[in-house]
Amino acid sequence: MSNQKQNHTNTADVPNETKETTLSKVLGVISGSFAPIIGVLAGAGLLKAMLSVLNTLGWMSDESGAYLILSAAGDAVFHFLPLFLGISIALKLGANGYVGGVIxxxxxxxxxxHLVENDVKTIDFLGIPVLLADYSSTVFPIFIAMFVYAGLDRLLKKIIYKDIQxxxxxxxxxxILxxxxxxxxxxxxxxxxEGLGFVINFLSDRSGLLAGAVLGASWTFLTIMGLHWTIIPLAIVNxxxxxxxxxxxxxxxxxxxxxxxxxxxxxxRDKDLKALAASGILPGALAGTTEAINYGIILRYRKTMIYVxxxxxxxxxxxxxxxxxxxxxxLPSVLAIPAFTPIWEYLIGIGVAFAIGFLLTYLLGYEPKTSKVDVDFTQNAFGVKLETIKSPMRGKVVPLSSIQDPLFASETxxxxxxxxxEAGKIYxxxxxxxxxxxxxxxxxxITSKNGAEVLIYIGLDTVKLKGKYFTPLVKQGNHVKQGDLLIDFEMDQIKAAGFETTTLVVITNTDQYLDIKAMNHDTVEQNEPLLKLTV
Structure with a gap:
């Protein structure tokens, strides 16, 4: 990959003008690093649970070829977790994701x-003893390595001659890494x-009832604040x-x-609230994604906080x-029930939780308001709100997947x-x-007033033009209104120089949203709705 293409990633994370605490930055990196792979982790976990059920029922032998192949598919993402996290953490920190993957x-x-499997404890590196360990499925070593790598990468970009970077x-x-x-x-x-896992497992062994009560009662709020991302790695380590x-x-x-x-x-009886609740029930039950309920109901109606x-x-x-x-x-859901044992005891626990949550809310009420629910109220722990991004220009709409740049096409x-x-103006x-x-x-x-971080990128590899044919009309720190002219660019001259002018409109803090959907357009006018961001 060319150095210019790598710049796409390095500059894509648009910094927010709001000062962040160190804790919020770390949590943001953790959540942003797991978000791209949490779906495949859950999917692979469901596959392994399905294989366990098939084997238990005697429908598939664990020595059969089909079982071995499907088991490899289910185990791969967990075994190579440091590789995947190396890519996603590095990208989140603005470094080269492929270098992170190699590390x-x-x-x-x-x-x-092989050395670890044969009980070799140490090897020598230039006279320094190196303790060997099995790092498959680990989380914390690669997180530490990637934080150090990101700092090293920034340093190298400052001191290494640009043409050989x-x-x-x-x-x-x-x-070095x-x-x-x-x-x-x-x-x-x-x-x-191991230390953090030991503490939680120690509490669980001493009093499973107390540990379960505390973790169960606090999990909703840990999720809302994004702190559950610090606990999920402990589960993976276990x-x-x-x-x-x-x-x-x-x-x-x-x-x-x-x-x-x-x-x-x-x-x-409120149609908007009924629609909001309905939108959260099915994904919550079948996929374990309950953001719509958490942010749309539990945070809005405080009595439900006590119920949960x-x-x-x-x-x-x-x-x-x-x-x-x-x-x-x-991710805990109806489809994932076979992943837990003993299964009948697990069914009792989750069944009681569902029943109590339902009955308390239905019988005691949820603190209804006199006005209709405002769906724009919804705001998640990152502080971003539901928003519609307008089109910065007029032209033909094409999906990111068709772009000849893997970082954009893959939505990295x-x-x-x-x-x-159709015209060389960005609004x-x-x-x-x-x-x-x-x-x-x-x-x-641009960072919108509702928290969306919008990157508008004109053409592919146009950084090579070094500013030729582009006229920026705003400066960093300027406040802008929707529809303000931001950039003039000479389309014909850029094309004549051998570059595309296809313009990318990307939400770089995608991981902070429940969903981002493109509006159904073949062509779009400037200022028409382009992307809908839900939280």
Whole structure:
């Protein structure tokens, strides 16, 4: 990949003008790193649960070819988790995702794994002893390594001559980070993960009832604040060596939330609130995604906060006291029930949580308001709100998947849409502030007043033009209104120079939204609705 293309990733994360605390930044990196792969983790977990059921029922032997192939498909993402996290963490931190992937892959190389399997404890690196360990399915070592790598990458970009950065920066990064990861970050990260896991498992062993009650009651609010991302890695670490009790206890919360959503749906006469509740019930029950209920109902109607604490606390206490565990990583849902054992005890725990959440809400009410529900009220823990992004230009709409740049086409930078422009003018799609004005004029980053971080990127590899044919009309820090002219560019001259003018409109903080949908357009006018962001 060319150095210019790598710049797409490095500059895509548009900085927000609001100062963040160190904790919020770390949580943002954790959530943003897991968000791209949480779906495949859950899907692979469901596949493993399905295989377990088929084997238990005697419908598929664990020695059959079909079982071995499907088992490999289910295990792959967990075994190579450091590789996938190396890519996603590096990208989230603005570094080269492929270098991050190489660092994660290096600690999983067959030669190293073979030594571990044969009980070789240490090897020598230039006279320095290196402790060996099995880093498959680990989380913390690669997180530490990627935070250090991101800092190193920024330093190298400042001190290495620009024309040789394409190969010198990856060379130096790999040369430095792979040994450091094996010698320092790996052992530290492993101890950290084992320590945190030990604390939770110790509490669970001493009093499963108490641990389950606390985890179940707090899980809804941990999720709303994004803090659940710090606990999910502990569950994954547990699964590397055996079953996990953490998610089994926390599983009561999403079922309590679905119960509350179901009660509100049946009880309310408000059409908007009924539609909001309905939109959360099915994905919550079948996929374990309850954001619509959490942010649209529980945060809005405070009595339901008490209900979810009671319902999930009791359900979690049941699961904790009865020793329920998760055997494969899944997001708790109806479809994921086979991943938990003992299954009947688990059904009792989640069933009680659902029933209590439903009955308390239906019988005691949910603090109805006199006015109709305002769906624009919905705001999640990241502070972003439901929003519609307008088109910055007139032209033909094309999907990002058709773009000849893998980082944009794969939505690594973020979800969005592309437009083939009919005129060389870019207008602001939102009210907000210019958070990044690229010196070359080929792109601009805007943070809307509702929190959307919008990247508008004109053409592919147009950074090579070094500003020629582009006239930026705003500066970083300027406040703009929707429809303000941001950039003039000479379409014909850019095309004559051999570059495309297809313009990308991407939401770089995609992970902070429940969904981002392109409006149904073949062509779009400037200022027409282009993207709908839901929270």
């Amino acid at each position: 994660g892959a290096a600690i999983l190389m067959p030669e190293m794994m 394409m190969f010198i920066n990856p060379l130096l990064s790999i040369l 792979v040994p450091l990861t094996m010698m320092v970050f790996g052992p530290i990260g492993t101890l950290l993960g 699964l590397a060596t055996g079953p996990d009790p953490i998610i089994a206890m926390a599983a009561a919360a999403p079922f309590a939330q679905v119960g509350i959503g179901m009660a509100v749906f049946l009880k309310t 604490i009671i319902a999930a606390g009791i359900g979690g206490a049941i699961n904790g006291s009865l020793g329920v565990v998760m055997n494969d990583f899944v 930078v973020g979800k969005g849409i592309a437009i083939e422009p 602001s799609p939102v009210d907000g502030v210019i958070t990044t004005q690229f010196p070359t004029g080929h792109a601009v980053g």
